[in-house]
């Protein structure tokens with residue numbers, strides 16, 4: 649079984665060798681954001697890929713870069729245009745954060761993303777994962793990246809648990825650091841990500857096709873169940889996210905009154921229209937306009 653404490657063990661070296669051999673044959677090398685090292689393009693892809701499938705992101709990514717190919721172009725856009733372009737991707741706050749980030753990069757950082765992961769994390773919408781992804785995928789720095797897919801692979805292969813939730817805090821990132829190779833770290837991260845996405849899926853891992861199956865602690869232990877259980881998710885139509893998305897969608901087309909917006913929602917959401925409008929205004933995704941109307945946010949003065 650694979651040791652988790654150091655990258656220098658023969659098992660760790662074997663793990664990396666098998667992973668990379670698999671990746672060379674099976675990795676998703678043609679994804680457009682993997683063919684560039686432009687930090688702006690990598691950032692756009694990472695923000696779009698948060699909570700959204702690769703296939704859905706592909707057309708949005710190309711359209712976005714065609715319309716706004718740089719931080720300067722995006723910073724000059726209006727928040728309303730950015731929210732309109734995001735239509736269909738969901739989690740609209742990501743679009744606004746990307747816009748705010750572009751404005752901050754132009755006004756405070758001379759048009760370039762700051763160099764360190766710690767400074768990156770101070771920008772709107774950038775958490776530890778996105779900061780590490782930019783450092784690795786755009787700048788080839790020796791840093792471990794741990795998205796959901798990678799965390800799942802490492803939890804299973806190294807710790808023998810079905811997900812990262814059962815692994816003590818900090819241990820997963822320590823293990824990810826310890827497993828880093830001395831060279832080609834970017835490809836190592838991408839290979840783990842692809843293994844999690846294509847083979848070691850959350851529901852039905854295809855261990856028969858897995859290059860590290862013989863080293864996998866979870867498989868060796870007979871796939872023990874995790875300790876944590878999550879409550880079943882409510883139907884999407886019953887969530888606040890659904891109602892908020894419908895409201896923003898309507899305002900993408902034209903300003904509307906609260907009554908008009910309530911009328912296009914199911915009754916249980918219509919009763920909460922004031923609450924939704926308040927929350928969206930707080931997030932600066934919408935703004936009150938003249939004559940009792942609501943609209944997408946105006947350009948800041």
Ligand code: SF4
Pocket residue numbers: 801804805847848849853854855858859860861862864865866867
């Ligand atoms: S052997 Fe199965 S569970 Fe283990 S890493 Fe491979 S696909 Fe995942």
